[in-house]
Amino acid sequence: MVWDKNLTMTVRTRIAPSPTGIAHVGTLYTALLNFAYAKKNGGKFILRIEDTDRERYVPGSEQVIFSALRWAGIPHDEGSDIGGPFEPYTQSQRLEKYTQYANQLIENGKAYHCFCSSERLAAMRKTQQEKGELPMYDGLCRKMSQSQSESRAKTEKFVIRLIAPDSGNTSWIDAVRGTITIENKTIDDQVLVKSDGFPTYHLAVVVDDHLMKISHVIRAEEWISSTPKHILLYKAFGFKLPVFAHTPLLRNPDKSKLSKRRNPVSVLWYQEQGFLPEALVNYLCLMGWSHPDGKDIFSLEEFIKLFSLDRVQTSQPIFDLEKLRWLNGSYIRQKSDADLLNLLKPFVPKSAKKQELIGIIALIRDRIKTLNEFSEYADFFFQAPKVDSQILLKQSKLEAEKTGMKLLEYARVLEGLSDTDWKMPNLERAGRQLLDDRWSPKQLFMSVRVALTGKTVSPPLFDSMEILGKAQSIKRLTRAAEILTHNHI
């Protein structure tokens, strides 16, 4: 990026979520890019809470956002929870600033009071749309004399609107897309201050980005069409423009903007499913960006080292759970036993013993893609399964009686093993000794598998038996044999 080279000021980027309930993966994605860009350039990453919409505010959302970013390993240098040189970092605590700047605009003739009722606005929009025009404010109050406007403002409710030029163009050099130009006549007289005295996003974001010395505004492409409004405001205030960079918008498999209707979007959901933060972050890195060496798996540190805005793609990627799952499985496989034991804690029965778990982990680590799949593979260790005789017989391919007798025979042989001999190779040897021309390895071992686990899919049989223990294994074999004979007499 050419204009980076002459940058003398510090790079300061920010993420500015609104507290509406969840931590969105789209927010995490934008945070990741802003964080990486700041760190790459030795700058600061700021977290600002944009809570100027009182109707949509959900108490507690801030904590959800903080904890999601903490989980993901994307720490901020300044923010509403930790403060900083430009605090407060919560917009509802900065109200006077916005009022002050809005009034300055009115004094300079760059903005005006608007007294139009929402009914009039709605009616106006309706007729405009019927005529096939684009709905825009008709500028009624813009024409009002200053004295009239001032006196009405003393008694009536009003909003403050920006005066947008009717001709000319507004353009900027987008750091990921190049020059973008928009005709001023398509820009509405944007509301800056609402009738409740709160600023709109457009005013607050410009004022705060300026006051907080944000150098690079890196945000999703859905903001492209409001960027000219922001530039107009920067100019009206005489502020220095930041670099704008509009990143691709994450999409659902149906190609629409990523939303909870079609896709899990809450970071918390991924956490609860047992996705590892490294995997989610790594996957997000692959959205609209690629490693110069074509690597798919790399650390956040490596990403920071290699990240650049000009390598960011402009087309909109689809968020694909399948590839994320693969990546997650890969990260799980790389974990140490101790780490996995720790990570698995929320997904494992409380009664589970540590030694036992370490053994189980060795058996399932290559099989699970998310941590919550632990129970799918390992639940039989903690609870005797319900054995379905039909499923069992389908594996043995022999009559119930013969199958039951074989299971009992295996149980008897196992009975002869001492506790110290209760080891995988011995268990397997004992099993293989029972093979003959009627019992192939597959028939016998699959039958035993169903008897012990209730399923046709499980971790390796003899390793599982070693962990399950002598008493429990024999008990389950005997019980399966009983079920077979009861059902078929």
Added chain:
RNA sequence: GGCCCCAUCGUCUAAUGGCUAGGACGCUACCCUCUCAAGGUAGUAAUUCGGGUUCGACUCCCGGUGGGGUCACCA
């Protein structure tokens, strides 16, 4: 609909005028094997269309088509 953005295998992407268009996920087959995985090997599949520019276009230009975003006193 106006405006804006975008267009390489099903998906994520590489290749910015010169290669048989590469890699990854997924899928298929084989190997391994007590099942499922993991691992290994092989395979499947793409430059949206039409015009230009050029000795030569995935790559540059124009148009069509398609997709997305945005048009609030929400962010």
